[in-house]
């Protein structure tokens with residue numbers, strides 16, 4: 001499913017948060033969104049996910065969801081959002097129960113997404129028994145269980161240490177290679193943006209406007225840490241963001 005944002009503008013009360021954002025995310029591509037703190041990145045995801053409506057402009061979903069799609073759009077959050085009293089399988093079955101899927105049909109889906117996220121051996125584990133990386137794998141498995149057309153990822157790796165982030169990035173690339181999904185991936189981390197984005201939208205500080213949209217031509221599977229082309233791109237992104245990030249930081253201190 002393609003996503004199109006057409007001159008999206010949004011305010012909270014008197015405060016303009018996003019201004020005149022136009023973007024197209026073709027089916028099967030990942031757009032990373034970067035920008036200084038408070039520039040409206042999470043708001044943009046909420047508008048795309050339909051949790052809020054833009055004050056001006058529109059968000060369009062074009063095309064048909066994949067066969068077996070239970071939710072056209074699904075979220076992965078930074079804090080995993082797992083129910084602590086439910087097992088790994090129980091957390092995933094919850095989203096299936098919402099759609100009336102139980103018993104063997106649910107087990108088939110759960111086994112499939114646990115295998116895809118390397119969690120086969122953790123079916124009955126409770127969230128408190130899992131590391132941060134494993135918890136986020138469960139959250140990703142839960143998102144995959146509804147076979148979404150679009151994954152909306154809000155800083156999914158930012159609570160994890162550097163090594164775990166690296167492993168999860170490799171897992172996300174492997175998942176995408178196996179079944180390319182459409183993704184919108186919000187991050188503060190420029191290394192994640194250059195590893196995972198087919199394109200990268202750079203927003204200005206609040207009200208977030210599209211400063212630049214950069215296509216990254218290297219196939220996801222060929223992107224390795226330390227790749228000079230990606231490091232050069234990361235340096236360019238930092239140059240684009242640096243002044244705005246400093247100004248945004250100052251603005252937060254003044255509040």
Ligand SMILES: Nc1ncnc2c1ncn2[C@@H]1O[C@H](COP(=O)(O)OP(=O)(O)OP(=O)(O)O)[C@@H](O)[C@H]1O
Pocket residue numbers: 012017035036037038039040041042043044206
């Ligand atoms: N529901 C809301 N009501 C009022 N203000 C809000 C609401 N949600 C967010 N804001 C404000 O809107 C601005 C943009 O918030 P948002 O979370 O979208 O930015 P962000 O770029 O994702 O921030 P960060 O990088 O710090 O996560 C911030 O000033 C925030 O305090």
